[in-house]
Amino acid sequence: MDEAALLNLMLWLPVVGIALIPVAVRLAPARGGAVTRPLTLAVMLLQLLLAGWLTARFAVDTDGLQFATRIPWIAAWGVSYHVALDGFNILLVLMTAFLGPLVVASAFRRIQKDVPLFYAMVLLVQFATMGTLLAQDLFVFYVFWEAMLIPMFLLIGIWGGERRIYATVKFLLYTAFGSILMLAALIALVFTLSTTAGITSFAFTDLYATRLPLNLQLLLLSGFALSFAIKVPMVPFHTWLPDAHVEAPTAGSVLLAGVMLKMGTYGFMKLGFPLFPDATQQLTPLLTTLAVIGIVYGACLALVQQDIKKIIAYSSISHLGYVMLGLLSLDLIGIQGAIIQMVSHGLVAGGLFLMVGMLYDRYHSRDLNMYGGLAKLLPVYAVGFLIFTLASVGLPTTSGFTGEFMVLLGAFRAGWTQHVAGSSYALWLAAIAVLGVVLGALYMLRLALHLLFGPVRVPNTDGGHGTVTVPVRDLDWAERSILGALVLAIFALGLFPDRALRMTEPAAKAYRALIQTSRLPLGDGLVGAVR
């Protein structure tokens, strides 16, 4: 079977799963659709298998799309169903596929309400994110991009915590606002392409060749950037994230942190910046500033939270600031670092959210004040939590280090180059970002300290204070294997990132080249005259 077909199979597998769910529930109606659990897990594992196979077949150090499928969809507008793997998305695809089974498995015991719908929604999120990553056509991209929202809306809204409605509506309205502006920018972009170059096409490759005057580029970039920035989220568009994370069920948090936030940075990398190189150059100082503010601001806020999930949520803001910093550095090391950091954050934050979920399953509280000394009570849990904490802090040998180190090195190199050229602004920003490393240690270790160490202290089952009365089991084998898989991945990416870097390097180079090549209209604004 050729790889393109396998790629499509991988993408559409969750849809098949969703279609099978009602059938399975009908066939085995016992216990409210318990049958959907193994079914979904099987689908996810199969998807992971396919993703792994495709990764293995992926030609490294090769530029361009691989395993592409292109079928005209809305021919009149030049829209094609166009999906492919490339250096930009390969790692994120793999990570998404990797997180899928873990999310599903982690929810086995936790989710007892509306089980079939839950797994259907998880599969939908999976499908939509995969589609967003694989899409090579702007229209298709947008469709998948938006399709992510609704299942996530439901995941938070149905299976979330107390203030879930507020959180989920906030999440949706925030992101939808960005999407609307992106839609406007998208239409304008395609229209401009068709008038200047005479092609009506949504294909990225065609759009990458669009020449636009600077002011238009700025306008359109703002549209795209706002949408992506909300998703990332960059300060000051971030306030939906802590709420969404706190209220979401564990699986939702993991999907949100692990997969969905990456779509924002991926969008910047794949679309936002390369489509509008001149505007990007123009806005780089501003965006870099926002990224660094995000690093510091997110860290500071994480420092003063009492809700464990909020701490991790704010840490996400901080960590994704690094991604933005790396992408904007336009230094190859920085870009590569940003890609690694994306994956790393997915693994680490995903792992942390899973662990918080496991804790919540046991004690029904996320209040840091309620806890203490878990290392004594749940030693295996503590070890796991510590590993994720340290990975989040960016300790060497973990993936967090690989990402942060390369991002910071890249940002610094870029800053120094500009410093030599006469402007030290970027250099200072890079230096501040390096200091963010300290803040990262501050809040994560605060979390670990209060959670794991000190005298034993856990909430009663009713959420109040008190000494332990009921012995609580440590992680069971299922939880251990879920976390173990993540830990292995974290160390793999920390110790042996080169294989991953080989796959993404052509894309990183292409990205840099796209942004460094001006695409202002040729001549005196007579756009498209020279073709």
Added chain:
Amino acid sequence: MSQTLPAPVDAAWHALLLIVLLPLAGFLINGVLATALGGRNVSRRFVSVVACGAAFASFLLTLRMFLMLRAGGYLPIVDSVYRWALVGDYAFDVAFYFDRLSAIMTLVVTGVGTLIHVYSTGYMHDDKSYGRFFAYLNLFLFFMLVLVLGRSMLVLFVGWEGVGLASYLLIGFWFDQLANARAGRKAFITNRIGDAGFLLGMFLLHQAVGTLDMDTINRAFLINPLPAVSASLIGVLLFVGATGKSAQIPLYVWLPDAMAGPTPVSALIHAATMVTAGVYLVARMSGVYLQAPEASQVMAIIGVATAFFAATVALVQTDIKKVLAYSTVSQLGFMVLALGVGAYGVAVFHMVTHAFFKACLFLGAGSVIHALSGEQDIRKMGGLAKRIPVTFATFAVATAAIAGLPPLAGFFSKDEILWYAFASTGGGSPWLWGVAALTALLTAFYMFRLLWLTFLGASRVEPSVAHHIHESPLSMTSVLVILAVLSAVGGALALPHFLEPQLALPPVNEALHHLETPLVVVSVVLSLAGLAAAWFMYGGATSRAAAWQARWPGVHGVLAGKYFVDELYDRLLARPLVWISREVFLKIGDRLLLDGALHGLASLGQRAAGALSRVQSGSLHRYALLVMLGLVSALLWSWSHG
């Protein structure tokens, strides 16, 4: 520059890697067994054998490699393991590098490390988390070896952060007390601040040289030095990292608190090995520092200031480990002073001797604490010499060594530091010498004070404890003896000379050459003066010290309060940070401005919706009026653009 930088030779087999991996294997075995299986099915003997065996095997392997190194004419041996990353034209390789400097470091680390492992089997024998402890120790050893053997700064940094992690875990080893865990966190975070500087220095180097391999960097600086400003900037930034790890002003604050960990940890990590990593780093990067006079000057001043400052604090501490901790800070200051005046080999020399005698002191202190069932306050000791004679003897030897009494190890190394501080053309000055000499006097004083209060005089031990004071088991005393011997004879190693082909000593101001012997005499006299003063103050009635204390309560208060630096940092940094985060960022930024605007918009929408739906009053008249108004306005509009 007369230094030669010979081309490295490749290691025939991954011997260096093996040195590093053995402790890792020990860690994994013990760690997995201790946590995953709850340590139930694992005997202590098994744990000890694995842990000590791993350390000892590493030591033996290091010895073998050292012999190979010597056989190869001290050509550095390189063990390339794998390519960590390749980005564009820049490669980041994981490789180990074995030359004179790292050989010495490795030997000390594995040697002292093995000894302390053995010691710990006795010291920690009754601890519940025996397996976990040895797992951590092996983990530390692994990272420390990565640190000293790494060829690239990146690998060094891995070790650098890794030992920080091990330190964090070991300081907070008894984590049921929050204070211990807090101390661990403080250590980690303080180090992180230094690491930020380290990272920046590393980045700058990468930008300048295009690689992080330290031998290449040194060679590059030798052949084609950067402008002095850049070199100094790099130097200062790297030194910021060193101040963190090696507990120099202003980042020394974590080290005294780090005594919360088990005593063998204090000996191994916070005295003998890890804290010297900063010194090692500077020595390793001497190629850069040779081009960076300003950075060197900064180092010298910081070093001497730290040495003096810590020594004054040590004068009045009453916790046996705290005294030793400040003493460590002070001694590290000496080493940094040596680095600052360009005497890298001397710094390394002092580092080695310090490893011997300070490890001995800490382990001795551990033995005391062990004997007194955990008591650490020297005011509640005294007269222990007869009860635990081996400990006393070894402790005394080490005290004499640190005080700089000839012919013990400390005398040689400290004396060389004082000499270069005085006479080095690379920044030596009488001022530096003066302060350093005064510090040496203080050192002798507080160390003998410690000795007296602990072992001599009348017993002030609490009766409940007194009756089961006992000498430590053989596993501990044997280690003490070995270390005491090393402290005594270690001065004969003459390391600066050994290292000279690699780390040249700075040229000495010829005009001052004639002062060398008088200065030696002066320093010996100062040491003896310290001894005498301590005897004067504490040898007789303790009231004399109390009287002095009463005479200058302010001074005593400041010293006992450690100059209130911790409080200062708390007020100046920690609290403002939390305050700004909570009051400004969270309350004003997130809640008021961002969420406030959002909620404002939402309620605006709701209110607008309410107003609009009131327009729909149900009255047909109004509906018709709306039509008429719409009609009129549309007609009026149609007149425009006439």
Added chain:
Amino acid sequence: MLLGLSIALFSLGLLGVIVRRNALIMLMCMELMLNGVNVALVNAMVDNRATAGGVLVFLVFVVATAELAIAIPIVLLLVRRTRSLDIEQYSDLKG
């Protein structure tokens, strides 16, 4: 002038719909509007000498009748329920 009359009748009819409270009068005012329209149509027909206007007037007659034919039963229905012809009474639906 006839156009003016037409406009006046049309507008008066609309005004009547707005201000008169009696449902039947309101319906009559609608008839008035249509009459106004018819005047304009006839006027235009005469101006342009085109029969189409006349045809349309004829159609308006029919439509006016038809509208009334359905309006009156509805009003009767309302009167049965509210015992009133007051339009203001027919405002249960709002919001």
Added chain:
Amino acid sequence: MNGSMTVAMDLGLALLAMLPEHLLLMGAVLLLGLDIAGKGARLALSVAIAFVAAGAIAAVVMGAQGISGEVFPGLLAVSPSVLLAKGVLLGLAVPVLLMSRDDFEGGEFPALVLLSLCGISLLLSAESLLISFLGLELMSIPVYALIVLGYRRPESAEASLKYLVLGGTGTAMFLMGVALLFDATGSMALDTFAAAMASPDLVSRAAVVLILLAFFIKAAIVPFHAWAPDAYETASLAVTAYMATIIKGGVLLAIARIIGPAPITSPMVELLVLFPLVSIVWGNLTAMRQGSFRRMIAYSSIAHAGYLFYAMLGDGAGRFAAMVFYVLVYGVVNVLAFAALPAAHEDRDRDQLEQLEGLYHRQPFAALVIGVAMLSLAGLPPFPGFVAKFLIFKNVLAAGYGTYAVLGLVGSYVGIYFYLRVIQLMFMSRPAQAHGADFTIHPNPRPPLTTSGFAHSAAVLCLMATLLLAVLPGWVLAHL
């Protein structure tokens, strides 16, 4: 003269070209006959559906065949695009008729719908404002009756009167406009309107404004919308669906036909933007506050009328097709939502939004279907509403009205909230506890309004159409 000959020849052609209208009329007559014969109840619906479906198929087939021509010169013409539009609207009537089974018995409802549909067909085919007028009235008059027809709620007479008075006012305005236009040009042909739109002459402009505004009233554009929420709320479900989809679509496609493909210039273009823009915002905002599903849909339809008028800004050639597509999508998902609405004892309760609380736990299929419909109405991908909205805004932008497009999109953003609220109610709320007890407490048993298999089949029909539109929008678009 040979006039009679032409007429005779035309008759043959007319029979063919106006086949949909003829089918509808035949159906209506047959229904009336059945009614008089007293056999209406059983057969009426099947007959109506058969004739409407036949009409729809005929229209689509003829449209696909590319039949075009002047049936009655100067009065009535057919063209493929118009035939397809008719096909779409008639096709939408099929599920609406299916739904009606739950509310109506007998032949009145189908007969009135058939007559009204006939009016819409005429309206679309009209080449003269004269015929437009007739079509408009033929379309509207049965609807006034339809609103009160179910008479599940006493207020429906009030709503009907409001609609009638405002609709009548609209008719008068239309006629006034025609009269002024006729006065100025001496013609009632459709293209005089297009010419008048660009004319600098004030009477022409006044005429254009009057005619446009008449359509605004019929399409419920703010501030001429006020009848719509009342009428939609109290009419029976099928009637609401009919008004919200078919009438609205018919009116909008008709005005598109009247305006023609010529580009629109200032000041008319502002009228065609500002009123709809206000409608979008107003409708979307006000919908947030509604407790009644139908009333909410009414405001939603006010906003959607706004989008549809936006389409007029688009490029001339694609304008009509875009609107047909939009009407198709909008109609399908709207009917889908109505058809899936769960049953209740009281009509008033039936569309209370609280009634939808926890619907997923009672009727998962209905909840999912309504969810799909809501998301589609909100214009979120991957549902077909998105493609339709995209199409319109793409055309608007392409015509150079960037600012208006962005404003419209932002206005549409406001609407997302209330569609989501429905989903929120259905999926995120537990069902009210009273529901189990509801059946016993209610002392006065009107027969519960069940959703029968007919409504289900309507929902399934629409769902299939929705899926088709979602998966193959390109294919559908290519054929419009």
Added chain:
Amino acid sequence: MLTLFSGLALVGAVLMLFLREPMRVALALITTMGSIGAIYGLLGVHFLAAFQVLIYVGAVMVFIVYVIMLLEVREQITQPRYSRLLVPGVVGFTLLVGVLGISVWRTPAARVVSGSVAGSTTDFGVSEFSVAFLRDYWLPFELTTVLLVAAIVAALAVVRVSRKLHG
């Protein structure tokens, strides 16, 4: 003459707004309609004049008067005449008349005074219309039947609802 009837029509229309009782309003409307019929006649459109009188006055108004008498609801007198929107309504009315009037006035083509040529033509006789309806406009003519059928069905439906409800 034309002016006279125009004035009469206008007065009738204005009276419609002022009179309180529905019956009087109906009479005012009949006046207006009659005047308009006369105007048609003066313009030579006798066919329409006849229809105006026959259909409007003869059928529609009789129907209305009948309904008014049928409904003789007692509260009529106490009921206020005007809605609360009197003032805005009048303002709107003024504006509307002004706007439309000015639109017409400012357009030269619309200011042809039709009355001057009135009576001089018989173009719009019954025969003319018959021909027009049967030749050019037979479609609308046919459609009126459909329309009337629809109206009847609709009205019957409403009546039937009413009957079902109230006996």
